[in-house]
Amino acid sequence: MGKCIEVTKASKNYHGVVALNKVDFELQKGEIHCLVGENGSGKSTLIKILSGVVAPEPETAIHIGGQPVIGFRARNAIDFGIHVIYQDLALFPNLSVKENIAFQISREKRHSWIQWGEMRTIAQQALEEIGVSIDIERPVETLSIAEQQLVEIARALIGDLQLLILDEPTASLTRKEVEALFRVIKDMQKRGIAILFISHKLNEIFEIAERVTVLRDGKKIGVYKPSELNHERLTYLMTGHKIERQPPRKITARRPLLAVSHLTKKDQYHDISFTLHEGEIIGITGLLGSGRSEIAQSIFGMNIADSGTIRVTGQKVRLRSNCQALRMGIGYVPENRITEGLIKEQSILDNITVTIWDRLCNGVGLLMNDQLQKISSKWINDLDIKINTMHSAVDTLSGGNQQKVVLSKWLATKPKILILDEPTVGIDVFAKDSVHRLIKELAEQGLGIIIISVEIPEVINNCHRILIMRRGRIVYECPAESADADELLIKCAAA
Amino acid sequence: MANVGNRIKHIFNRNESYLLAVLIVLIIVVSLINPKFLSGENFFAILRTYSFIGILSIGFLMVLISGGIDISFTATATVAQYAMAVFLAANPNVPIVMVILVPIVIGIILGSINAFLIHFLKAPSIIITISTLNAYYGILQFISKGRWIYGFPQWFRDFPNIKLIQFLNENGVYYGLSTITAIWIVLLIAGAIVLRYSVLGRNIYALGGDPKAAHRGGLNLFRLRLFCYSFMGFMAGIGAIVHAMVTQTVAPNALLGQEFDVVTAVVLGGASIFGGTGSVLGTVLGVGLVAVIKNALTIVRVPEYWHQVFIGGVLLISVVITATRTRLARQKNRIIDVQN
């Protein structure tokens, strides 16, 4: 078949921090290759180098089709037929499907005028090629995430595609949609297109990949055949640790903290019932768009349910806003740390204390700054947050420390119930470990905790009970001890 | 068949359809109050009067679609107009081409200054254009010392009175489609073609829709912004000529305040201040609505000093409707296909 692209000694430093360290990587034509690694392992840097978005260090050599390329840039990548589909899709929400698909056409052909007829044909063909039917006149903002992803894939197919890079493409897809996607990928493979696929779902890797490259801490650990791998081994390769199951301590008292019954909201979720006890950690898992975060936000008062009841310590509550939820002792660490969790230009001090300002006023209604500083330093100590001063902006911290700041601001409210939406996304393995330990400690102190996560091992290893959501319903419930990762995954994605 | 049904539904959902309906209702109501309103003469008079606003609003639309805002365009137009008038007064026999070129070139230059500042300083376009509005206007006032200019050559006075299509009314006076209106129509069509059929126009929509995606898609954002703001300047230049032809006097403060009508018209026409949406058809209907309201106010003898209340009120109503619709649409977007 021949090589599609080869990089040797791929390296990249960001301001003195090594993101990628002398990684040799090659892709054959028509190969389906999977790239795995923890967050911060260098996956995204490698993709950025392959797509020319980031200039590697000078020692890096890139060969395309056997020819060395010097000064490889995004434009070259596009010309060579390399196309990346990021998780946050690069579509224009206000434009129609056909325009989004045929967006690059006029640029490539150096057209000045739009050929609407040609555009329609091309878009229709591209969609037919991947066997999808979407109305090409619809604006992209009216499509579901899965449909939008297919539009991006259709867009990539236009022109001379040599290498398609997919960054966790299945994170938000149902099983049926994943199957459709894999069909499309295999079809592209037959035409000699190389596919680089980023995923950490083992069953998908087995199903589709021919080779797997594992990265850790910016270095290549090795290239493996899927048959050489199993769940334990892959996790070991990715983290460098044997996974130690440290299940949370058994709960003795069974006092209910939060009781949700028959909670329903049109077009979001249906008939949700569960009870969270003192000291208990419940894991909720399911695909993106299964309604997990929507329920969490309903409990947090930000997304008012149509019907059903929520009881907090036995009392029926009607939550209309999250200010109310905060007063009831409910905290919520949102999924997106950067946009929802942190006010990133503002100081660490303000970020930790923002939730309790209303409570910390003196007799004339002015904030007690010394109290704020005391509380802030308490949490910085307790959670072992690495900072210079609490007055510097929170975005000067690393991902793990940032997440601890978000946790602190909720712990500062002395909550009874804490909902953590993807608490360890985007932080390194050690920070992850310390966040997990912290969660278990908090539960031992009597907090009720809900962890929402797509990472099934995360809920298995850190929760007492696991709920699985699919298309707005709880479809399965089991104790974490007896749960099997692969089985849960199947339950999540069943069509 | 379903497709046709979808199309019809699509047409009914379009902002332009609502606008057209409102416009028609308004015209019917005003005509019932005063039948003179519906006369051909009044129709053409309105078209001629609002050509200036109409021309500027095409430029403003372009800037809004790209995700920016420019409120300095009346200052740009004033500078362009004054320069043209000084030039024309000094050389009455200068070739017509030069008279047209001077304000247009000035408009483009001042517009591109805005684009440079907004793009490279990464500052909010509203603040940059408030600054340039004052800088341009202040410099002009200083240089001109507030002097009015009139007494233009014969051809300049005759041109706006040429009627391309003529009718005779019962009093034996000719009325019809003015050359001024024709210029507006030509520019409208040009603007619509650029926005609908040119790659450039679609890229402007893309930029307004998602600047990050536009950047990833390899678009040159600076060039697009440069085009939009200098197009605004170009329109301000042409608007300046048209305005001078209609009024036959050039004063350094005559155009200030007209930006409200333009902004109102374009926002009424459905263009979003967040960029990415808006159409020439909507803008024309927006201008039509502003024009009909103002004309109706005059016809039903509402005093002049009340007019601004109506314009402000209409603008507020339209932004409230747009904001509400956007909010509802956003809620709809969170749909999960719940299993039953």
Next chain:
Amino acid sequence: MSKTNFSSHLQSVARAYRLWAHHNIDIAVLPLMMVAVVITFSLLTAGTRHFFLSGANLSTIAFQIPILGLLSLAMMITMLTGGINLATISTANFTAVIMALILTHLFPEDPSSISAFLLVLLTIIAGLAFSLLLGLINGMLIAYIGVSPVLATLGTMIFYEGLTLAITKGFVLSNFPAQFLIIGIGTIFNIPYTLLVFILVVAILSIVLRRRPFGKQLYMVGSNETATHFSGISIKKVLLKTYLLSGLLCGVAAVILVARFNSANARTGASFLLLTVLISVLGGTDPFGGFGKISGLVLALLTLQFLSSGLNLLGVTPFVAISLWGIILIGAIVYRFFRAKQREKESMGVA
């Protein structure tokens, strides 16, 4: 002896400045600019009839500062939330006209001093209440209906100004009772009452912004609305309060406006809009929201007021000043831009 004393004083001032500048990098250049402006104009006008440091000129400046200052504060607090209030001037004018109507219609020919006092008080309360109402409309549009601040306040600017025009029929209202005008012209130890009012407002507002939960929340909203919302803070309430407060500040400005100029109309001070934006941005307020200090605003206000007054003394036409403000505003943005770039470089060096 005195010389060494002077130089040691100078040294301690320089030390204090360096310390202050270290914590206020964005506005560190302002005190220097201000001193430079004062020295330049004092030298340029020395020996003429229009000496910059003359009592008469300083008194004029003291009378001019409050109105511009209050309107700038009204602009600044909305910019802190990432918004803008284009309706400040029209809010002030509308309120001024309402107060003018009360003063001209309700005030008897020759009132007793007590009833005059009560009527003046009533007028002021009515005016402030009215300005709150105008602020409330802006706040509702922005916070609850979700209109963008630019469009909402542009709309209300046109609307308020239109209503003011309609009420006054385009005329200027004038001739108010002396009992009211004393607010605008009275002084205590040569300090105008109005300046004292402004100082009081600055003091209160500084405390609110630094020490009240609302004040701090305002900055948070400006930096990241979503994350602030997720922290259990009602964005709607914060925004509503901000535009209410902005309206109230315009109302205070309106009281001074009526009392000082003995007139009210729809189109006073149209050029102030630019000036208030300029003073906010020059004073270190980030136009995208989240950052800005009252101290910076006051420094920028003084600097510009000195500059404007000096230009006036030199007989420069107001139009030059207007275009100069535009150019200075762009200059301030350029300065911010390069500061931000430099800071980025510095923080990279650290990391």
